Amino acid sequence: MTSPHSSHDAPRQSFLRKYVFSLDHKVIGLQYLDLSLVAVTTGMILSWLMRMHLGWPTKAIPGLGAVAPEATGGIITPEYYLSLMTMHGTIMVFFVLTTAPFAGLGNFILQLQIGAEDMAFPRFNMMSFWVTFVAFLVLLAAFFVPEGPPLSGWTAYAPLSAVGKDAGPGQGWGQTLWVISIAIFCIAQLLGSLNFIATTLDLRTKGMSLARMPFSTWAWFITSVIGLIAFSVLLPACILLLLDRVAGTSFFVPSGLVISDRLQPHAGGSPLLWQHLFWFFGHPEVYIAILPGFGIISHILPAVTRKPLLGPRVVIACMIAIAFLSYTVWGHHMFMSGMNPLSATVFSVPTLIITIPAAIMTLLWIGTLYGARMRFTTAALFCLGFISVFVSGGISGFFLAQPAIDSYLHGTYFVVGHFHFVMGVASMFGIFAGTYFWFPKMFGRMMNETLGKWHFILTFVGVYCIFMPMHYLGLAGNVRRYSAFTVDYMKGSVPLHRFITVAALFTGAVQLIFFYNLFRSRFRGQIAPTNPWEASSLEWTTSSPPPHDNFGGQHPVVYHGPNEYGVAGKDGDYIMQNSPESEPASESAA
Amino acid sequence: MNSLSLESRPEPARTGVWVGIAAISMSFAAYTSALIVRQGANPDWVHFRLPPILFLNTLVVLASSVTLYVAPVGRPRESQLAELPAVRARREINWLYVTLGLGLLFLLGQVIAWRDLSSQGFTLASSPSSSFFYLLTAAHGLHLLGGLGGLLYVAHRVARSSESQALRAYRAASLYWHFMAALWVYIFVLLAVRI
Amino acid sequence: MGRHEGAIVGKIFAILVTIITIISTAIFISRVWWLPPDISQLGAGIDHQMNETMVSSGVLFVLAQLVLAFFVWRFADNNDQRKIKIFPGGATPMVVVAIILVGAEILALTLVGSRVWASIYVTKSDPNSFTIDVQAEQFAYYFRYPGPDGKFGALHPDLIDESSGNYFGLDPANDTTARDDIVSASLVIPVNRPILLQLHAKDVSHAFYIPELRIQQDFVPGLVIPVHFTATRTAKSEIVCTQLCGLGHYNMRAYLEVMTDVDFKKWLNDQSAQ
Numbered sequence A: 001m002t003s004p005h006s007s008h009d010a011p012r013q014s015f016l017r018k019y020v021f022s023l024d025h026k027v028i029g030l031q032y033l034d035l036s037l038v039a040v041t042t043g044m045i046l047s048w049l050m051r052m053h054l055g056w057p058t059k060a061i062p063g064l065g066a067v068a069p070e071a072t073g074g075i076i077t078p079e080y081y082l083s084l085m086t087m088h089g090t091i092m093v094f095f096v097l098t099t100a101p102f103a104g105l106g107n108f109i110l111q112l113q114i115g116a117e118d119m120a121f122p123r124f125n126m127m128s129f130w131v132t133f134v135a136f137l138v139l140l141a142a143f144f145v146p147e148g149p150p151l152s153g154w155t156a157y158a159p160l161s162a163v164g165k166d167a168g169p170g171q172g173w174g175q176t177l178w179v180i181s182i183a184i185f186c187i188a189q190l191l192g193s194l195n196f197i198a199t200t201l202d203l204r205t206k207g208m209s210l211a212r213m214p215f216s217t218w219a220w221f222i223t224s225v226i227g228l229i230a231f232s233v234l235l236p237a238c239i240l241l242l243l244d245r246v247a248g249t250s251f252f253v254p255s256g257l258v259i260s261d262r263l264q265p266h267a268g269g270s271p272l273l274w275q276h277l278f279w280f281f282g283h284p285e286v287y288i289a290i291l292p293g294f295g296i297i298s299h300i301l302p303a304v305t306r307k308p309l310l311g312p313r314v315v316i317a318c319m320i321a322i323a324f325l326s327y328t329v330w331g332h333h334m335f336m337s338g339m340n341p342l343s344a345t346v347f348s349v350p351t352l353i354i355t356i357p358a359a360i361m362t363l364l365w366i367g368t369l370y371g372a373r374m375r376f377t378t379a380a381l382f383c384l385g386f387i388s389v390f391v392s393g394g395i396s397g398f399f400l401a402q403p404a405i406d407s408y409l410h411g412t413y414f415v416v417g418h419f420h421f422v423m424g425v426a427s428m429f430g431i432f433a434g435t436y437f438w439f440p441k442m443f444g445r446m447m448n449e450t451l452g453k454w455h456f457i458l459t460f461v462g463v464y465c466i467f468m469p470m471h472y473l474g475l476a477g478n479v480r481r482y483s484a485f486t487v488d489y490m491k492g493s494v495p496l497h498r499f500i501t502v503a504a505l506f507t508g509a510v511q512l513i514f515f516y517n518l519f520r521s522r523f524r525g526q527i528a529p530t531n532p533w534e535a536s537s538l539e540w541t542t543s544s545p546p547p548h549d550n551f552g553g554q555h556p557v558v559y560h561g562p563n564e565y566g567v568a569g570k571d572g573d574y575i576m577q578n579s580p581e582s583e584p585a586s587e588s589a590a
Numbered sequence B: 001m002n003s004l005s006l007e008s009r010p011e012p013a014r015t016g017v018w019v020g021i022a023a024i025s026m027s028f029a030a031y032t033s034a035l036i037v038r039q040g041a042n043p044d045w046v047h048f049r050l051p052p053i054l055f056l057n058t059l060v061v062l063a064s065s066v067t068l069y070v071a072p073v074g075r076p077r078e079s080q081l082a083e084l085p086a087v088r089a090r091r092e093i094n095w096l097y098v099t100l101g102l103g104l105l106f107l108l109g110q111v112i113a114w115r116d117l118s119s120q121g122f123t124l125a126s127s128p129s130s131s132f133f134y135l136l137t138a139a140h141g142l143h144l145l146g147g148l149g150g151l152l153y154v155a156h157r158v159a160r161s162s163e164s165q166a167l168r169a170y171r172a173a174s175l176y177w178h179f180m181a182a183l184w185v186y187i188f189v190l191l192a193v194r195i
Numbered sequence C: 001m002g003r004h005e006g007a008i009v010g011k012i013f014a015i016l017v018t019i020i021t022i023i024s025t026a027i028f029i030s031r032v033w034w035l036p037p038d039i040s041q042l043g044a045g046i047d048h049q050m051n052e053t054m055v056s057s058g059v060l061f062v063l064a065q066l067v068l069a070f071f072v073w074r075f076a077d078n079n080d081q082r083k084i085k086i087f088p089g090g091a092t093p094m095v096v097v098a099i100i101l102v103g104a105e106i107l108a109l110t111l112v113g114s115r116v117w118a119s120i121y122v123t124k125s126d127p128n129s130f131t132i133d134v135q136a137e138q139f140a141y142y143f144r145y146p147g148p149d150g151k152f153g154a155l156h157p158d159l160i161d162e163s164s165g166n167y168f169g170l171d172p173a174n175d176t177t178a179r180d181d182i183v184s185a186s187l188v189i190p191v192n193r194p195i196l197l198q199l200h201a202k203d204v205s206h207a208f209y210i211p212e213l214r215i216q217q218d219f220v221p222g223l224v225i226p227v228h229f230t231a232t233r234t235a236k237s238e239i240v241c242t243q244l245c246g247l248g249h250y251n252m253r254a255y256l257e258v259m260t261d262v263d264f265k266k267w268l269n270d271q272s273a274q
């Protein structure tokens, strides 16, 4: 199979082919990561504006009036607050947490880990990125339309999202662009998921059985299966919503609605149908965001603890169980929605059950630390931070999973604190861990570890200061998606909101350390060796950065699983997956 | 353990089509459940007679599947892949063009069905049942159009060379086409039962 | 490769996790931020469930964080060539512990919890309930009482006219039952009497949240959703919207007034006199 066409030098290509419409999965992976970097910056700036407004609603935000006509004189109006919130949530969920850990890191690393030259369908891969890019532009365009950006939240509940301009500012072109953007995004992710699945199934190198796949590859593979199903449902849902908006159909809009003094020309639709379709996608989506994190943590932990992951098969089984269960729990977002109260109990049970595999995985990670010889690289720290935050967010999930308690906490800041811990911060920590870990492979240079550690410590404290108090607010009945707290019983919450705002601005500022480190290291970092972390998987057998065809015309042959640490191998206390040596008895058995 | 060695390399194109089939099935399952929920939600569902031409269209799309199946180029054994003489492949391609023609005919028939229906006053927005009618037929039609493009592309490739890659792509594309025919039968039955 | 620097950061992390755990837990325990006093008959069940969950999952939270901190503190690489150790028993104890601990918790919470839930939402309302019709709209609630005839007039959305105060779309000209209907901007109810609310929305989805009553329920356009409860104390509190409904969402509210039976009758009479 070492045919002559697989020479290591990239064939001479035009600039466009090489950097813009590249078919190389590594370039595409970086494009995805760069896109999500732009997206996360945008999303973060939006969250600052929201936080400043929540802390000091009547103070003008310097400069804002000049860029956003909706915020006259720099003071955020209630509708503009909701728009900022909607765009923040949408950008973060779709264009950061779906693209960065899955499409970005996955695209760069997965093929290297299974010893493939590229994706199964490089052209689809390129299309997938550019379609995502278009979706992002369409979403951003919503900022600049006359009726203002959409304000119905990232969940876009009908009928607010379905009836058009009558429903108030943001519900005109802004909302239409939102629906179109998400529909386009679905197409991109479907192409991407299809590609990941086919690649993992068909392009594994010799000896790379399923059982020998690294945990991160497993996680990306499972994520792509979830994504395939989830986005196949969101796309039809968006099409139906779009038709309700522009073609006058009535899928989601019932009869007899009077909005802005106008009897709406719709009849018979079901608002709950949108909620069911949306959450059938929406809950699995949070696992699309977090599963790559599970994989990345499980992949990095052995390398930084210098011992095998505890229960490797169990971890994979847990990820599969979670993926499966994630399709049975969507109703837990709808306990208060007016659906049949009996179904609340039905949805509550799998929701609580899903905590079992999650708890098992957490215990296995913590158990892996036992007796380790831990190297506290920045990547390691973010893994540890991930575990801590995942525990915190997971535990607050216990409350929300019970309909009786959710009837108090639903719609409050408790929910905001919960999903930011599990889905926001934990996933972000997974992305950070992956970035610090694989950066040397991507750019052939090391990131600065001292800056990395500062970045970690300050971020870790910061996120707890932001999101833990939100749980207290929720307990006190503080409602989310409010642009100001003028209700009498919520007025007392303002000081705590100010504290959160200060913490958010601080944590945001800390990310500048990361940006600086990222850009400086890209060009000035220390030159990276092939395998800086003494890790065992295939991506560390090729040069940093890898050549165009990944393994320089070679096809690596795999003899071992990815979990051979703490053994006496020829390179040290681990055995490379492609090392032909036989497995020695594990050190610990002695 | 190692059943997936390079020698007996699986066909990514085929895997891709199977995965695509799974995704498309899932979205039509979503449309179906939306239809059932919407029909049950309110008593405003209007039953109407499906345009008779749909029966003809069903026959056409099934026939296109058959002509694709009988085209021997679509079914060479793994062992024959490499040896299939280019000339023969080119000859068999004619069957493929029959399939493409039937596919276009089907789409034309669907357009006629739409015009028939709209001339009776059933438009996209006029009732929930007609909304779903247009929606399902249009979604299927778009997917089928994609299949036409795919077939055309691989036909072009096979006509130029009979290298095994091209033939594999061709087999994958025809798998997709058969699925399109099956999907139409499903939609047709669904519409017949519900509308 | 800066192992030393790393070891210090490991210790810092362990200390931080411990501090964060202690402070967070202390604030939960202090109840500085907590549920307002409960004024409903079913609230006690919910509060009980909440406390139960708070204690059991609080223990899990503290244990998990502290063990994490301890392991990180203890098992750093000090270049001492120490041999690694595998957790005693391998993965099995972890799996067993997770299944037993979490499983038991789930079982307990589901059993107790679904009973509480069922008592609120699944059981039929008391046939003697006092029924009030509630309409939510951008950005207000209106409450309708049947008036002396005990019957609600039918709703006609096409007759809704805010400017003339016909919020519900009543047709008093042709519909005798509608003539005496009382419409109020606040929810006034008698104490200790089962109340049945019928929620419906005029325009988009809204919600109905009264923390003191431990009640939250969405309004879904096109549906009429029943909510029943009994207030056990006279009180005045706020009703707020918890479902994003547009720009005025944050400001959508009404007052709840729980009165003695006598006061309530008087209020009702005053209203129908108007």
Ligand code: HEM
Binding pocket: A044, A047, A048, A050, A051, A085, A086, A088, A089, A090, A092, A093, A097, A152, A153, A154, A155, A416, A420, A423, A424, A425, A428, A466, A479, A480, A481, A482, A504, A507, A508
């Ligand atoms: C810099 C850190 C962040 C801060 C300070 C922040 C702040 C906020 C605030 C203030 C809200 C509005 C809450 C409300 O009014 O109900 C919000 C909503 C939201 N955020 Fe974040 N956020 C951050 C990072 C993230 C990340 C990383 C994600 C990715 C999951 C995320 C996802 C969301 C979502 C999904 C919503 C809900 C939007 C909606 O209600 O439609 N956020 N965030």
Ligand SMILES: [Cu+2]
Binding pocket: A282, A283, A286, A329, A330, A332, A333
């Ligand atoms: Cu969920």
Ligand SMILES: [Cu+2]
Binding pocket: C206, C207, C241, C242, C243, C244, C245, C246, C248, C249, C250, C252
């Ligand atoms: Cu509201």
